[in-house]
Amino acid sequence: MTSTSATSRDLPHPAPEEIRLEGVLHALSDPLRLQIVRELAARGDELSCSDFDVPVTKSTTTHHFRVLRESGVIRQVYRGTAKMNGLRKDDLDDLFPGLLDSLLAAAGRQAVRLGDSA
């Protein structure tokens, strides 16, 4: 993930060594945030906040993205007027090898079990 084209409106992110497992798990303990992470992982690329079809208000969505960013799960970068979101997969894989894949597999398995469409 590069910030080459980011503007000066950069948002604060934890450095890799500041990321804590407890914070990552808290970030993923909300169904909507877990869904956002699943979509980012499936896409394998950045998505803008408006690319997500979520059944909550814009301010609630903003809150959820902020929790994901502050825990180190996603990186948010302004590109022009769009706030783009990407999984910090490399950082998470370095810190906790295999964990993100396990979490995504567990989430996918649960979605199938509960009959969720996503």
Next chain:
Amino acid sequence: MTSTSATSRDLPHPAPEEIRLEGVLHALSDPLRLQIVRELAARGDELSCSDFDVPVTKSTTTHHFRVLRESGVIRQVYRGTAKMNGLRKDDLDDLFPGLLDSLLAAAGRQAVRLGDSA
């Protein structure tokens, strides 16, 4: 995990199909609860609440064990006068294969990185 010698004071537990990934992650998003789970995993057997050396009051400890029980992470059974705690490893492994081991590995790796003794 058998409840053969449990008394009638059984505590409510979610059935396996009621366990949710989000609830498990929430339960493990607290440092003290994560530590309790690591100790249970390392021991591989039941432990009583008083076997844990935690720097919080008894009522706080009780709260943390209840969160772990209600999320499906541990099973709590009265044996005589002792409330015994055991990881629901089989249930979790059935629902989310590999997840618990990944989480424990991540927690162990972080403990080493941060210089925690446990």
